[in-house]
Amino acid sequence: MTAAQALRDGLDSDADGFIALIGACWGEYPGCILDVDGEVPELRALATYFRDQGGRLWVAEQGGRIIGMIATRPLKEDAAWEICRMYVDGAARGSGLATRLLDTAESHARVSGAERMVLWTDTRFTRAHGFYEKLGYVRQGSIRILDDISNSLEFRYTKPAVGLVVEALDAAAAASAERRLAELLIACVADGASLTFMPPLSRDRAVAFWKTASAAVAAGSRVLLAAWCDGRLAGCVILDLATEENMPHAASLRTLMVDPVERRRGIGRALMRRAEQAARAHGRRLVMLDARAGSAAESLYRGEAWQELGRIPGLELNAARESCDTVFFWKRV
Incomplete structure (x- = not known):
């Protein structure tokens, strides 16, 4: 995050900035229409909306303009917290702001007792998918169908939060x-x-x-x-x-x-x-594997009571292109 970008708690009075940012992000994808009063009236008082659910909202500002936002709130099942309303202005992407926002929300969720993180993202938001996947989120469950003006379909992403x-x-x-x-x-x-x-x-x-x-x-x-x-x-x-x-x-x-x-x-x-x-x-009652002789993997397998079957001298090369033995292991499970 650059020195010119400031991160703070979101306020209800930021409504115009939220609407402008979300509208611009949605506008990058054909068919995504932001109908504030018809479908997402909570944007008019978003800080209160998340606070009433036990959650929290943050914004990033630059030059007095909102260029990023994110929120998180607890869910009822599995000690999970949801990441919500994550958006970053196009000009601020690649600056590390998105990672800073997500780290902030995840850290808050963890100290609040989250054991799992969950988020939903439109199937059209492919750039966002790549970002979440890079940070360890994986898809889980069925696609969610929203009965909205944008005909939205959403992927569910999740990951363990602690331990x-x-x-x-x-x-x-x-x-x-x-x-x-x-x-x-x-x-x-x-x-x-x-x-x-x-x-x-x-x-x-x-x-x-x-x-x-x-x-x-x-x-x-x-x-x-x-x-x-x-x-x-x-x-x-x-x-x-x-x-x-x-x-x-x-x-x-x-x-x-x-x-x-x-x-x-x-x-x-x-x-x-x-x-x-x-x-x-x-x-499966019998499992097999192999490892380069002298590697950390070989030490791990022996420590887990795998039995050596034998070895083939010079079967593989190490990173220095030197011949190394390969050790074969088996174990009854």
Whole structure:
């Protein structure tokens, strides 16, 4: 956020600024019509509207003009808080303002007891989708149909807000996580993780990998588990169910990743244990995996009581293009 931008609590008297900002943002998308008095009269006293629901509203100003806004309020289910009315003026995008606004609202929700964040966004707002997905939100549930003048359809996005949480992603969530998981894959490969790619890994290849993975989730041949640490999507692992016909009781683990900046927080161990539970839930009693000899992954697997099957000398290359042994493991679950 630049020095010329000021963040403060929103007031009912900011109504004209709210209406102007939202109207401009909606105007970027064909068919989005802002009918204030007919459909969103709360914009006339928005601070009171959110305060009455136990929530809070913020605005960002520059030169006396409102250039950003966001609100949050508690929901009745699952200790969740909703992110609402997030808009940023077109000229202020790319300045870090959107991230600052969302961080402010999420921080308030967490200290107020939120365990999960939820938001709804119009299916036409593709730029917003990319922003939320980059910050760890994934799609969940059905599309919401609004009976409004704009014929709006909305996606529901969500993420755990606090602690270390591992969840299985369905097809929609897996597809919406592709951007963030591609970033993680690039970072892990650059850090020398025991994966199947060589650095430098291009973004196009990383995205293509996760598009294939999410398609497999949709087909039911893979389970994708994601880990959030204090609201940040920080790791994942794939449980591959596509075994041979004579091995219906087996599965394999692939692409265990933990963000390099989040290492040593128990994320990898939590993913492994949740993957073993998922294998059992899918009727798989035997799970296999492999790791580069001497890697952090090998140490993790041994610590989780995986049994070494054997190794192949010089099977893979490390980041320095040096030959390394590959160790194969198995475990009954």
